[in-house]
Amino acid sequence: MNRITAEEAAKILLGQDDILVLTHRSPDGDTLGSAYAVCHALRRMGKRINVACADEIAEKYSYLAAGMQDMDFEPRFILAVDVADEKLLGNLRKIYGGSIDMCIDHHGSNTGYADKLLLKEVAACAEIIYELLLLMKAPIDVKIAECIYTGISTDTGCFRYSNTTAQSHYIAAKLMETGFNYFIINRLMFEIKSKEFLQLEQKAIAGMEYYLDGRVAVITLTKEMMDSVDPSSLEYIAPLPRQVEGVRCGFTLKQVEENHFRISVRTGHELDASKICAGFGGGGHKRAAGCSFTGTKDELIGRLIKAVEKEMQQPIG
Numbered sequence: 250m251n252r253i254t255a256e257e258a259a260k261i262l263l264g265q266d267d268i269l270v271l272t273h274r275s276p277d278g279d280t281l282g283s284a285y286a287v288c289h290a291l292r293r294m295g296k297r298i299n300v301a302c303a304d305e306i307a308e309k310y311s312y313l314a315a316g317m318q319d320m321d322f323e324p325r326f327i328l329a330v331d332v333a334d335e336k337l338l339g340n341l342r343k344i345y346g347g348s349i350d351m352c353i354d355h356h357g358s359n360t361g362y363a364d365k366l367l368l369k370e371v372a373a374c375a376e377i378i379y380e381l382l383l384l385m386k387a388p389i390d391v392k393i394a395e396c397i398y399t400g401i402s403t404d405t406g407c408f409r410y411s412n413t414t415a416q417s418h419y420i421a422a423k424l425m426e427t428g429f430n431y432f433i434i435n436r437l438m439f440e441i442k443s444k445e446f447l448q449l450e451q452k453a454i455a456g457m458e459y460y461l462d463g464r465v466a467v468i469t470l471t472k473e474m475m476d477s478v479d480p481s482s483l484e485y486i487a488p489l490p491r492q493v494e495g496v497r498c499g500f501t502l503k504q505v506e507e508n509h510f511r512i513s514v515r516t517g518h519e520l521d522a523s524k525i526c527a528g529f530g531g532g533g534h535k536r537a538a539g540c541s542f543t544g545t546k547d548e549l550i551g552r553l554i555k556a557v558e559k560e561m562q563q564p565i566g
């Protein structure tokens with residue numbers, strides 16, 4: 250693995266054709282926005298390029314690929330965007346594992362699986378893509394602006410999370426000069442919920458449990474509850490426990506099987522979520538992290554509370 254600069258990445262991409270862009274499994278706004286921004290831009294520059302994803306893309310993201318049909322070619326250059334680990338390619342790993350030519354990513358935890366890596370720890374991968382497109386002198390039109398804005402706004406929680414920087418706002422402002430409709434995107438990404446999702450949200454909130462004098466809140470989602478909604482909408486449950494006044498750490502337990510859980514952790518400014526998850530073999534960011542656990546729910550909650558208590562003894566950072 251070679252670390253490369255944005256200038257080097259731009260030069261390499263300009264010299265390539267028949268490119269396939271891979272996104273991570275359970276695709277979100279950043280991986281899709283980044284991939285389609287590159288795809289639209291390079292097609293406008295006369296190249297053959299497609300996007301591939303292991304999982305189905307949720308309907309609400311369909312505008313990113315609007316008007317785009319798969320082109321017919323044998324890929325000669327494989328690019329992964331927003332993919333921190335080859336494992337996150339899902340089923341695509343079987344085909345492209347070990348042969349990724351370039352990766353563009355913003356996760357400090359990137360495992361270095363690609364031949365060349367352009368890594369910057371900015372709020373969204375789409376921020377790096379924006380810089381790259383400028384270096385390639387690609388035309389930033391309304392469609393490309395929509396894609397990049399989708400990546401930045403979703404990874405920053407609509408410019409609210411602690412990863413948001415002046416640069417995130419600056420890029421969004423430059424994109425707005427193209428005249429794209431950010432209001433429709435904000436509605437789609439942050440406002441509109443399906444009726445099924447609202448019912449799930451009601452049940453989740455009604456069943457919320459509190460520990461440590463209300464400083465910890467826990468939501469449990471059973472398999473049956475999760476089956477009732479589009480899986481991509483589940484990411485909107487994780488921030489809910491942290492919204493409760495007085496809660497410093499919120500857990501969302503997804504009960505994948507009777508005794509197997511996937512846990513999303515969200516913290517306020519005092520606690521480090523990635524450290525809480527590290528004790529369970531997981532990880533992530535300071536305010537948002539995840540891990541998994543095999544055992545009963547009672548065992549899990551007991552261990553999570555212990556991990557929070559330990560983290561509460563650390564100085565605020």
Ligand SMILES: [Mn+2]
Binds near residue numbers: 279355373404
């Ligand atoms: Mn991302």
